Structure formats: structure tokens, C-alpha cells
Amino acid sequence: MSITVGGAPPEHAYVNSSYLHAVQQAGGVPVLLPPQLSGASLSRLLRGLDGLVLTGGGDVDPALFGEAPHPKLYGVAPSRDTVETTSVRVALDRRLPILAICRGVQVLNVALGGTLYQDVGSDPGTSLRHSQDGPRDQPSHKIAIEPASRLAETLGADEIEVNSMHHQAVKQLGTGLRAVAWAPDQLVEGLELTDASRFVLGVQWHPEELVAESEPARRLFTALVSHARV
Ligand code: MN
Numbered sequence: 001m002s003i004t005v006g007g008a009p010p011e012h013a014y015v016n017s018s019y020l021h022a023v024q025q026a027g028g029v030p031v032l033l034p035p036q037l038s039g040a041s042l043s044r045l046l047r048g049l050d051g052l053v054l055t056g057g058g059d060v061d062p063a064l065f066g067e068a069p070h071p072k073l074y075g076v077a078p079s080r081d082t083v084e085t086t087s088v089r090v091a092l093d094r095r096l097p098i099l100a101i102c103r104g105v106q107v108l109n110v111a112l113g114g115t116l117y118q119d120v121g122s123d124p125g126t127s128l129r130h131s132q133d134g135p136r137d138q139p140s141h142k143i144a145i146e147p148a149s150r151l152a153e154t155l156g157a158d159e160i161e162v163n164s165m166h167h168q169a170v171k172q173l174g175t176g177l178r179a180v181a182w183a184p185d186q187l188v189e190g191l192e193l194t195d196a197s198r199f200v201l202g203v204q205w206h207p208e209e210l211v212a213e214s215e216p217a218r219r220l221f222t223a224l225v226s227h228a229r230v
């Protein structure tokens with residue numbers, strides 16, 4: 001006999017395995033930071049890390065940058081926002097390398113005082129499709145990368161084709177960040193710290209889905225791991 005209990009589905013803590021494969025292929029050992037961690041547990045776990053990957057996911061709570069929620073906002077998880085913004089601050093204080101991916105670049109920007117376009121189709125309004133219809137491991141639009149940037153140096157290119165699975169994007173830059181990559185519609189697709197001595201890169205696309213085919217995608221993870229070793 002089974003008993004069905006109504007109400008909300010159980011909470012989960014998971015990450016797509018493509019991130020875990022990409023980090024391991026680059027020689028790193030991935031460890032998950034569940035959003036349910038208490039402040040004390042998070043501090044202990046962060047002390048053992050050599051680098052930080054901020055992964056994709058739902059939207060950042062717009063209250064963190066002083067805005068009311070847009071009707072198309074989805075997947076807001078305040079506990080995840082807290083764990084990730086705290087992790088950014090600790091990683092920056094400890095000068096750990098950071099690779100921030102998709103939602104991650106948005107978290108990095110907001111943690112440093114920046115703002116987001118809550119839905120790029122409405123604001124700024126773009127005709128370029130950033131929520132691609134094709135498979136996650138297929139590129140769908142170009143980006144141009146500032147040649148004199150750590151991102152371009154890391155990718156080994158100043159123009160690449162990327163996948164695109166986001167409905168939000170960086171608007172005003174957070175303190176100490178500069179935009180270094182753009183889609184053809186001028187939306188920001190890459191960020192880094194203005195302090196060129198630091199390895200802190202944010203990308204709006206999903207390199208973890210492209211590592212099988214794309215040398216620039218592999219280079220992001222190998223660079224992260226080599227900076228984590230120092
Ligand atoms: Mn895009």
C-alpha cells in the first residue's frame with residue numbers, strides 16, 4: 001500500500017554532470033556546495049577549496065539588486081543566492097580562481113553590486129535568440145572577445161561560436177568588473193576582473209557542454225585548474 005502526500009515536491013540539490021566531467025577532464029576534483037549549507041558549514045567547506053565554479057540555473061532574486069520581479073522571472077532560490085554570493089566573496093578574499101558560467105556570471109555581477117536584465121526579450125529587447133532551440137552541445141551565435149583580455153588569452157581566440165541558454169544578462173557592471181565579450185546584439189557574454197593579476201572569468205554561455213568539440217571551452221577549464229594548483 002502506498003500513501004500519497006500532497007503539497008510541494010521535495011527540494012533537491014544537484015548539478016548537471018557536464019560540469020563535473022569538464023572539471024575532471026581538466027585534472028580537477030569537483031565538490032558540490034549544496035544551497036542548504038548553513039553559514040558555518042559553508043565556511044568549513046570553502047576553506048578546503050582551491051577554486052570556484054559558479055554553475056547555471058534559475059534566476060537571481062532581483063531584490064538583491066533593488067528591483068521588483070519581472071513576470072518572466074523563474075526558479076528563484078534565495079538559499080542558493082546566499083550560498084553563492086557568500087562563496088564569491090570568500091573566493092575573492094582568498095584570491096581563488098573563479099569560473100562563473102551562465103547564472104554564475106549573473107551571480108558574480110550581482111555579488112559585486114551589478115544589475116541584470118531580468119528578461120532580455122523584454123529589456124533591452126533583442127531579436128537575437130539567446131534561448132536556443134538546438135541541442136545544448138551545439139553553438140548558436142557568435143561572440144566577439146576583447147583581444148587584450150584574460151578571457152581572450154585563455155580561450156586562445158577573439159571570436160568564437162557559443163551555445164546560448166539564458167533569458168537574463170548582465171546590465172550594469174559590478175565593482176571591479178569589466179565586460180570583455182559581446183553577442184552580435186551587444187549583450188555582455190563575458191566578464192573579468194579589471195585586476196589583470198587575477199583569474200576571475202565569467203561567461204554567459206555553457207562551455208561545460210562544448211568541451212568535446214571546442215578547444216576554447218576546454219581551455220577555460222584547464223586554465224581554472226592550473227590556477228587552482230598555484
Ligand atoms: Mn547568448
